[in-house]
Amino acid sequence: MKRNATIIILTGIIVILAGALIAVLVYMRNQPAPQRGIEPLVEIAAMEPDSSIWGTNFPNEYSTWLMTRNNNTRTNYGGSEPFSRLEDDPRLLTLFAGYPFSKEYNEERGHAWSLEDVQGTQRIIETTHATCYSCKSSDNPRLWDELGLQGYDAMLFSEMTPHLNNPIGCANCHEAGTQRLVVTNPSFENALMPRIWIGSPSPASKCAPLSAATAMWSITSLGMTRS
Numbered sequence: 001m002k003r004n005a006t007i008i009i010l011t012g013i014i015v016i017l018a019g020a021l022i023a024v025l026v027y028m029r030n031q032p033a034p035q036r037g038i039e040p041l042v043e044i045a046a047m048e049p050d051s052s053i054w055g056t057n058f059p060n061e062y063s064t065w066l067m068t069r070n071n072n073t074r075t076n077y078g079g080s081e082p083f084s085r086l087e088d089d090p091r092l093l094t095l096f097a098g099y100p101f102s103k104e105y106n107e108e109r110g111h112a113w114s115l116e117d118v119q120g121t122q123r124i125i126e127t128t129h130a131t132c133y134s135c136k137s138s139d140n141p142r143l144w145d146e147l148g149l150q151g152y153d154a155m156l157f158s159e160m161t162p163h164l165n166n167p168i169g170c171a172n173c174h175e176a177g178t179q180r181l182v183v184t185n186p187s188f189e190n191a192l193m194p195r196i197w198i199g200s201p202s203p204a205s206k207c208a209p210l211s212a213a214t215a216m217w218s219i220t221s222l223g224m225t226r227s
């Protein structure tokens with residue numbers, strides 16, 4: 001009799017606990033998707049190349065992006081003053097002999113200058129391919145989407161010039177709407193593939209933001225150790 005009572009009580013406890021667990025799971029499942037803290041002021045189109053439009057929603061980030069126009073300072077790590085590296089260390093003329101870098105090799109400036117600076121360098125000649133624009137413009141994600149990597153690279157630098165109006169900007173690294181990090185440059189993704197596991201850059205992949213963040217972290221770290 002005593003044993004039966006214990007079994008009934010234990011069974012009751014298990015049923016109550018199981019019921020509570022199911023209730024918690026159902027409750028969690030029915031929660032609304034997390035929302036941004038603040039409603040965006042403007043809707044940003046997918047792959048919007050104009051950073052000033054993103055700037056309406058993100059004035060802090062945009063204002064620091066604008067600072068890349070005039071923060072031309074020289075630091076231990078190279079900085080962003082466009083001094084001639086060839087004048088700075090003429091041994092480079094020998095090291096790069098025969099390569100375009102022996103013609104002109106200036107320290108790079110900030111993102112806001114990327115388009116002007118690549119167009120102004122003597123390394124570009126008539127037969128240069130559009131590939132040299134790959135890391136220089138926020139119009140690229142849209143163009144890769146339309147042309148594919150091969151179509152893009154098949155064009156000449158001069159043919160691509162009229163299609164590009166914006167230097168590196170928000171669309172190179174962020175997905176409009178969610179602001180999450182995405183790898184937009186197909187060559188960059190191809191280069192990373194054999195090195196680290198990387199999710200698809202398409203928004204469908206839950207892993208893409210993580211791997212994109214890892215990739216960008218790697219780039220930043222590499223950039224900082226270079227001198």
Ligand code: HEC
Pocket residue numbers: 051054055058061062065168169170171172173174179181213216
């Ligand atoms: C070269 C790549 C790159 C460009 C260009 C870029 N970002 Fe970012 N952005 C990042 C990275 C990397 C982070 C840090 C993400 C993290 O720490 O999770 C970030 C973070 C942010 C965040 C903070 C997100 C958060 O969770 O708090 C905002 C907002 C943002 N960027 C807006 C912009 C805007 C607006 C522009 C254009 C003016 C821009 N970014 C251009 C790479 C970039």
